[in-house]
Amino acid sequence: MKKKPKNLAAEKRKDVLKKLKKLGVRLYGQMEKSTFPWIKMPSRSTQNIFYSPEVRQYVLGDKMVRRSSRNIRHIRPLTQLIWAAYFARDLAEQRKTSTLRDVYYSAQAYEVPFKDQPESNSIITDLETVMGFSREDFKVFPEERSAIFGDLTIEYTVPGYEGKRLNLMSHPDGVMIGPALTSAEFVKTSADMVIAIEKGGLFTRFIEEMVHKKFNALLVLTAGQAPRATRHFIHRLNKELDLPVHIFTDGDPWGMHIAMVIISGSANAAHLRELTTPDATWNGVWATDIVDYDLPSDALTQVDIKRLHDLRRDQRYEGDLWRREIKKFLEIKKKAEQEAFSRYGLTYIVDEYLPAKLEMVE
Amino acid sequence: MVETFEQISPADFFYRNRDIAGFTNPTRAIFSSVRELVENALDASDLHGVPPEVYLRISQTDNGGEEGEVYMVRIEDNGSGIPARHIPSAFGQVLFGSKYKLRQARGTFGLGGTMAILYGQITTHKPVYVASSTGTSRTYEYKLIIDIQRNRPIILDRKAHVNKTRWHGTVVEFSLEGDYFRAMPKILEYLKQTAVVTPYANITFVDPKGRLYRFSRVTTDMPQPPEETFPHPYGVDVETIQRLTKITDCRNMLDFMQKHFQRVSERIAHEFLENARISEKKNPRKLKPQEVVRLVRKMKEFKDFLPPRARCLSPLGKDLLKAGILKELKPDFIAVCRRKPSAYSGHPFIVETAIAYGGDIPKVGDIVVHRFANRIPLLYDEASDVTVRVIKSINWRTYKVSPDMPIAILVHLCSTKVPYKTVGKEFIADRPEVRREILNGIREVARRLRRFLTRKEHVERERRRLSVFSKYLPKIAEFSTGLARKEQPPDIEKLLKSVRRFEEKT
Numbered sequence: 001m002k003k004k005p006k007n008l009a010a011e012k013r014k015d016v017l018k019k020l021k022k023l024g025v026r027l028y029g030q031m032e033k034s035t036f037p038w039i040k041m042p043s044r045s046t047q048n049i050f051y052s053p054e055v056r057q058y059v060l061g062d063k064m065v066r067r068s069s070r071n072i073r074h075i076r077p078l079t080q081l082i083w084a085a086y087f088a089r090d091l092a093e094q095r096k097t098s099t100l101r102d103v104y105y106s107a108q109a110y111e112v113p114f115k116d117q118p119e120s121n122s123i124i125t126d127l128e129t130v131m132g133f134s135r136e137d138f139k140v141f142p143e144e145r146s147a148i149f150g151d152l153t154i155e156y157t158v159p160g161y162e163g164k165r166l167n168l169m170s171h172p173d174g175v176m177i178g179p180a181l182t183s184a185e186f187v188k189t190s191a192d193m194v195i196a197i198e199k200g201g202l203f204t205r206f207i208e209e210m211v212h213k214k215f216n217a218l219l220v221l222t223a224g225q226a227p228r229a230t231r232h233f234i235h236r237l238n239k240e241l242d243l244p245v246h247i248f249t250d251g252d253p254w255g256m257h258i259a260m261v262i263i264s265g266s267a268n269a270a271h272l273r274e275l276t277t278p279d280a281t282w283n284g285v286w287a288t289d290i291v292d293y294d295l296p297s298d299a300l301t302q303v304d305i306k307r308l309h310d311l312r313r314d315q316r317y318e319g320d321l322w323r324r325e326i327k328k329f330l331e332i333k334k335k336a337e338q339e340a341f342s343r344y345g346l347t348y349i350v351d352e353y354l355p356a357k358l359e360m361v362e
Numbered sequence: 363m364v365e366t367f368e369q370i371s372p373a374d375f376f377y378r379n380r381d382i383a384g385f386t387n388p389t390r391a392i393f394s395s396v397r398e399l400v401e402n403a404l405d406a407s408d409l410h411g412v413p414p415e416v417y418l419r420i421s422q423t424d425n426g427g428e429e430g431e432v433y434m435v436r437i438e439d440n441g442s443g444i445p446a447r448h449i450p451s452a453f454g455q456v457l458f459g460s461k462y463k464l465r466q467a468r469g470t471f472g473l474g475g476t477m478a479i480l481y482g483q484i485t486t487h488k489p490v491y492v493a494s495s496t497g498t499s500r501t502y503e504y505k506l507i508i509d510i511q512r513n514r515p516i517i518l519d520r521k522a523h524v525n526k527t528r529w530h531g532t533v534v535e536f537s538l539e540g541d542y543f544r545a546m547p548k549i550l551e552y553l554k555q556t557a558v559v560t561p562y563a564n565i566t567f568v569d570p571k572g573r574l575y576r577f578s579r580v581t582t583d584m585p586q587p588p589e590e591t592f593p594h595p596y597g598v599d600v601e602t603i604q605r606l607t608k609i610t611d612c613r614n615m616l617d618f619m620q621k622h623f624q625r626v627s628e629r630i631a632h633e634f635l636e637n638a639r640i641s642e643k644k645n646p647r648k649l650k651p652q653e654v655v656r657l658v659r660k661m662k663e664f665k666d667f668l669p670p671r672a673r674c675l676s677p678l679g680k681d682l683l684k685a686g687i688l689k690e691l692k693p694d695f696i697a698v699c700r701r702k703p704s705a706y707s708g709h710p711f712i713v714e715t716a717i718a719y720g721g722d723i724p725k726v727g728d729i730v731v732h733r734f735a736n737r738i739p740l741l742y743d744e745a746s747d748v749t750v751r752v753i754k755s756i757n758w759r760t761y762k763v764s765p766d767m768p769i770a771i772l773v774h775l776c777s778t779k780v781p782y783k784t785v786g787k788e789f790i791a792d793r794p795e796v797r798r799e800i801l802n803g804i805r806e807v808a809r810r811l812r813r814f815l816t817r818k819e820h821v822e823r824e825r826r827r828l829s830v831f832s833k834y835l836p837k838i839a840e841f842s843t844g845l846a847r848k849e850q851p852p853d854i855e856k857l858l859k860s861v862r863r864f865e866e867k868t
Contacts (some may be wrong), residue, residue: 024845031852037838069838072827077839079834086841130376191473 147174150218251285289329371513392540398474406441454515482538497530555739595710673701694720711777715803
């Protein structure tokens with residue numbers, strides 16, 4: 001471990017509160033001067049989203065949008081946005097967390113109801129854009145489903161658990177990556193790497209087969225497309241603990257993309273940083289693995305093939321490995337799940353495949 | 363085998379073909395009876411120039427036989443009355459009446475009222491009771507039955523009374539078999555629509571359950587009564603000419619043309635006769651049959667006759683139409699239009715249109731259509747009517763009209779000869795000249811409706827706009843005050859006021 005980290009969570013909270021107050025003061029001042037309150041923020045339209053090779057993720061361009069209460073079409077979303085800020089301030093002050101669903105319902109108490117969940121979610125994304133913080137920083141979390149297992153000791157910062165420590169090997173099912181874990185400090189670890197796995201079945205197999213011991217690794221279950229809290233957590237493991245990250249997914253375009261979003265992020269989160277792990281690697285299942293290991297496979301569907309063509313045009317997929325694998329998929333027109341290795345026995349994937357693949361990437 | 367030929371009287375003819383006159387079944391029979399009698403009553407008052415007072419009562423007298431129940435229908439009017447000597451024929455002889463001249467009236471053939479009585483007689487075998495006075499010192503009462511085979515009245519009883527009050531009008535009472543309760547919706551709709559086009563009439567109706575329906579007048583102004591006119595050359599047939607040549611006292615064709623036809627001057631008569639190659643000096647009484655045929659054909663071909671005069675027509679007029687609609691439908695908006703006189707095949711006609719929005723007009727998912735011909739509401743066979751076809755052909759979105767709006771369209775066609783498709787007088791045939799006038803009339807009122815709807819939409823939009831500002835600005839103030847940790851919310855009155863002032867300007 002490089003250094004004992006400072007209390008990052010507490011500082012983040014202070015920053016958030018300061019910025020929220022600043023927003024309020026600005027709006028208040030506008031109204032005192034009898035101008036219709038307005039705000040400016042980077043545009044999130046597709047024309048303003050660019051891939052930046054420097055930061056190795058999508059970023060927003062210079063285009064700004066202005067939301068003014070003078071405009072009949074803006075006033076409602078602007079009110080909702082200011083309410084969301086107000087709501088986030090309460091959460092931060094009371095050190096509580098909530099979910100996107102909570103936000104949707106809470107708005108009704110203030111008579112600024114959202115017409116549906118997507119509208120409410122989009123206002124939260126606006127708030128992220130205006131403030132430059134992710135919603136997790138505002139303590140608004142989506143439903144959690146991902147988990148971590150391995151020798152990492154953390155220290156909680158959530159109220160009631162401050163100073164309390166936990167080793168993430170203490171529960172054989174892994175520990176859920178929820179609000180408490182996301183805001184926890186890393187204390188110490190003996191691990192040398194992080195292995196992220198797409199599917200729960202394999203995650204459990206890896207724990208049973210002591211992959212964390214054998215490879216000295218922290219195991220992260222992404223449970224499909226990794227939630228933002230999990231992507232941020234992986235980012236922290238990589239940045240704060242300096243651990244290399246290896247990703248294992250199904251061998252199809254969708255699995256590939258799960259890995260890519262952990263590595264380079266998504267266009268939807270172009271307004272946010274610290275969600276990506278550009279140095280992470282995708283270790284399998286590759287299209288070439290399907291051939292090399294003679295894996296049981298299914299034929300690619302039309303949708304799969306269309307998706308591969310889309311990915312080929314995607315800037316994030318410019319690396320040699322990606323190009324090669326997309327080409328191979330299109331060539332063999334086959335896909336395989338992680339579980340396909342069970343054909344060679346339940347432990348084959350751990351005993352043979354994993355070491356080979358980790359070595360290959362090294 | 364010997365074929366027997368017999369002549370049948372008009373009464374016999376209609377007795378055998380009562381379907382074509384609208385007496386198909388007990389429901390239609392009672393509806394048609396009410397309709398014919400109400401029309402006669404209103405015509406009598408119109409002719410006399412007094413605002414009509416019509417009293418109608420239907421009472422159940424008997425539980426009846428298999429066909430339906432027996433009702434007694436009584437109708438009273440304050441019209442011109444019928445001279446005593448004409449009473450038996452007027453009610454006891456089919457196709458007798460005062461309506462054979464060219465003048466707009468509700469009824470046309472003098473058929474309807476007697477048809478109702480005839481139907482009553484054949485279903486109940488009871489005589490008709492008639493009382494009438496033309497405002498002289500006597501009133502006369504008759505009890506009649508019709509000799510169907512000979513089309514002649516048989517007088518069962520006749521009385522004369524002293525008429526101290528100089529009452530004028532007619533009372534008719536007779537029995538018929540019918541099904542009032544199935545006909546009820548149509549009868550009430552008929553009376554209501556009659557009230558719309560006769561806003562100067564008081565109509566009282568007592569139904570078999572003793573329920574009273576009253577349609578009160580809102581004005582005593584009556585439409586200009588129509589003038590009697592001569593036929594237009596385009597509108598005559600061989601039979602008409604034959605009859606004219608028999609009664610005329612003209613000695614030559616030049617006079618004949620000018621005297622018996624409208625819009626024929628000496629110059630035009632001269633040109634026409636030259637064109638038809640008929641001598642101006644010819645005695646009309648001596649026209650040969652083939653010459654009569656040629657005359658009629660040439661009349662239809664000749665291009666230089668002026669269009670028929672409309673003075674024989676009596677449209678309702680914008681004010682009365684408006685008054686009638688306001689009275690019965692109480693709409694939020696109304697536009698009426700009276701087209702200039704026009705003609706088809708030598709018959710003059712005028713189209714009046716109106717469109718109404720809101721009020722008592724029901725939202726039925728489509729435009730409500732009220733059709734009138736010579737002030738008679740037309741209730742049956744709506745889909746076949748030219749008005750409905752015209753309305754269907756219009757793209758209503760152009761006029762900002764959507765099907766869920768409460769909109770009623772009224773079209774009134776008046777003519778000396780309404781182009782009905784059937785003797786039942788239920789729908790108007792699709793004549794291009796008539797269709798064009800109806801279309802243009804509806805378009806004109808629809809344009810005014812569009813202006814109203816646009817303004818309404820604008821007001822509505824501005825109201826919503828203002829409510830949006832006054833809803834959200836205080837919220838923004840509240841949340842910003844909280845975020846900025848201020849005690850007092852900022853003053854947003856100025857902002858709200860500026861929105862309001864903006865509204866007034868636009």
